[in-house]
Amino acid sequence: MQQSSSRLSLGRRHAVQRSQAHQTDVIEISTRLNQAKTVFFIFLLILAPLPNAFILRDKRQRPTSFESTTMPSIDFSDCSTWAVLITTALWLTWLYTAFRSRLLLPPGPTKLPLVGNLFDMPANPWEACMQWSKEYNSDIIHLNLAGTSVIILSSFKATEELFEKRSLIYSDRPTFPMINDLMGWNFALSTKQYGDEWRMHRRLFSQHFNRVASHSFRHTERAAAHALLCRLLRDPGNFLGHIRQMAGEFILSATYGIDALPVNDPYISLAAKAVESVSNASVPGRFLVDSIPILKYVPEWFPGAHFKRIAREGKLLSQALRDVPFTEAKRRMKSGASQSCFTTNALRDLESGGQSFEESTVKDVAAMIDEERMPYVAAVVKEVLRWKNVTPFGVPHFLAVDDEYRGYHLPAGSLVIGNAWAILHDEILYPDPYIFKPERFLLDGKLNPAVKDPQAAFGFGRRICPGRHVATSSIWIAIVSMLAMFDITKEVGEDGHTVEPSYEYEGGLICSPVPFKCMITPRSQDTANTIRATFDENQSHEC
Numbered sequence: 001m002q003q004s005s006s007r008l009s010l011g012r013r014h015a016v017q018r019s020q021a022h023q024t025d026v027i028e029i030s031t032r033l034n035q036a037k038t039v040f041f042i043f044l045l046i047l048a049p050l051p052n053a054f055i056l057r058d059k060r061q062r063p064t065s066f067e068s069t070t071m072p073s074i075d076f077s078d079c080s081t082w083a084v085l086i087t088t089a090l091w092l093t094w095l096y097t098a099f100r101s102r103l104l105l106p107p108g109p110t111k112l113p114l115v116g117n118l119f120d121m122p123a124n125p126w127e128a129c130m131q132w133s134k135e136y137n138s139d140i141i142h143l144n145l146a147g148t149s150v151i152i153l154s155s156f157k158a159t160e161e162l163f164e165k166r167s168l169i170y171s172d173r174p175t176f177p178m179i180n181d182l183m184g185w186n187f188a189l190s191t192k193q194y195g196d197e198w199r200m201h202r203r204l205f206s207q208h209f210n211r212v213a214s215h216s217f218r219h220t221e222r223a224a225a226h227a228l229l230c231r232l233l234r235d236p237g238n239f240l241g242h243i244r245q246m247a248g249e250f251i252l253s254a255t256y257g258i259d260a261l262p263v264n265d266p267y268i269s270l271a272a273k274a275v276e277s278v279s280n281a282s283v284p285g286r287f288l289v290d291s292i293p294i295l296k297y298v299p300e301w302f303p304g305a306h307f308k309r310i311a312r313e314g315k316l317l318s319q320a321l322r323d324v325p326f327t328e329a330k331r332r333m334k335s336g337a338s339q340s341c342f343t344t345n346a347l348r349d350l351e352s353g354g355q356s357f358e359e360s361t362v363k364d365v366a367a368m369i370d371e372e373r374m375p376y377v378a379a380v381v382k383e384v385l386r387w388k389n390v391t392p393f394g395v396p397h398f399l400a401v402d403d404e405y406r407g408y409h410l411p412a413g414s415l416v417i418g419n420a421w422a423i424l425h426d427e428i429l430y431p432d433p434y435i436f437k438p439e440r441f442l443l444d445g446k447l448n449p450a451v452k453d454p455q456a457a458f459g460f461g462r463r464i465c466p467g468r469h470v471a472t473s474s475i476w477i478a479i480v481s482m483l484a485m486f487d488i489t490k491e492v493g494e495d496g497h498t499v500e501p502s503y504e505y506e507g508g509l510i511c512s513p514v515p516f517k518c519m520i521t522p523r524s525q526d527t528a529n530t531i532r533a534t535f536d537e538n539q540s541h542e543c
């Protein structure tokens with residue numbers, strides 16, 4: 001134990017030394033660059049007369065006297081003199097810029113020629129990036145994925161300063177051929193730049209899913225939670241499937257006004273498959289075609305071109321996901337059989353000039369989540385969002401123009417990733433970050449305002465998830481219902497010993513737990529009866 005802690009502190013000392021060395025390097029490099037700038041301009045001045053020495057003069061222009069042959073004069077009226085001057089100046093400027101940007105990039109692992117860090121990226125890049133951040137003692141690191149510049153931010157401070165304070169240049173999305181092919185139509189992933197079209201979509205979305213408006217979905221959330229309790233009662237072993245079904249039911253009903261089938265719902269299966277393919281394609285470095293776009297012209301049969309098949313199949317799925325439920329919602333709306341939902345409300349809004357929904361929803365403020373009355377549940381929700389966050393690498397942003405931050409050069413065209421995993425596992429903000437401990441958010445039985453809210457789970461800046469209010473309230477309702485009705489404990493094996501869950505998770509852009517077992521039993525016969533009665537009251541079929 002002592003040995004391991006001394007090894008740890010030795011490691012930390014090395015990391016600090018490395019970082020101090022890096023900081024010194026940066027200062028030294030900046031000084032050298034300033035000197036280089038001066039030398040560069042002096043060099044340009046001295047260079048001016050040189051071209052004349054190389055330019056052959058017309059015989060008629062040859063000097064006639066001895067003096068003028070020893071002291072060649074510059075003929076600025078000569079086009080070739082200007083051509084040489086301008087070319088040299090451009091060349092030197094390019095050289096200076098390239099030299100400067102290479103030297104002042106944030107620290108990061110050694111880059112190989114051409115491929116850069118492509119082969120350094122493991123299956124869970126957020127963990128590796130967090131480790132590099134620690135090694136270089138820097139919350140901003142730089143990677144190169146076969147020519148694509150990638151900047152990873154691993155602290156609240158850095159994400160706030162860049163994504164929030166400089167949001168104008170940090171809010172685009174990168175152009176990934178794979179994603180573009182799969183879900184280019186989706187405004188969350190669209191490669192269309194942060195502009196009017198994005199603003200229009202975002203405004204429409206926020207109008208219906210903002211903190212107040214999202215209360216109109218409370219009834220739908222409750223119905224989905226009741227169905228979850230009923231399924232847990234009937235078949236507790238399949239709890240992961242039931243939770244997925246609950247999320248699907250809620251989204252389908254809130255967005256399209258469609259009631260899902262209790263099992264094997266075709267819309268939910270379609271969404272699960274489409275999201276899986278997009279999630280896998282969205283991790284930077286997973287597909288070479290994202291760094292070398294010309295590869296998209298390689299035929300599907302070509303060895304190693306399996307990404308073409310993934311893109312083709314994923315595209316079909318994602319188009320079906322976009323069109324099938326939307327067409328059904330419109331059909332129901334036309335036939336007068338539609339329920340109130342995002343799609344029909346937004347369509348009616350468009351028809352009525354855009355005011356109706358906003359006015360009708362700003363009323364249910366009293367039903368806001370009661371964090372004061374149930375602080376422990378609020379703390380559990382925060383810890384659930386923090387502990388094994390669903391989108392550990394967030395969704396990449398794109399830097400529109402060259403920028404400078406803490407003396408580092410951040411090149412235009414870089415992917416900028418807020419490493420939510422690293423931020424939410426920062427041991428200073430959340431001591432013992434790998435332990436599930438809701439109490440960390442509490443002080444004297446109340447929510448402790450000094451503990452940072454795990455908002456990084458929902459992304460950053462102007463692109464922050466607009467569905468976060470509805471997501472948080474449905475998680476809250478599900479958790480409070482489950483805790484009230486069931487005892488949830490670890491699995492007990494045949495030998496009578498407790499089976500520890502693996503706590504592993506899988507996925508890409510979106511992660512979920514690797515299936516594990518646990519025991520879910522109703523707290524009493526009364527609670528079981530209440531679950532059945534509540535469900536039967538509200539549903540057309542029995543629990």
Ligand code: HEM
Nearest residue numbers: 187188390391394395457458459460463464465466467471
């Ligand atoms: C626990 C559940 C959820 C998590 C962890 C989550 C997380 C995220 C993250 C990390 C982003 C990217 C933010 C960025 O670029 O910095 C995002 C974007 C987005 N999310 Fe969510 N989300 C959740 C639920 C939802 C729900 C329920 C909805 C819809 C009602 C939704 C709709 C969106 C949309 C439309 C965007 C794109 C915003 C844009 O690009 O401007 N999310 N989400």
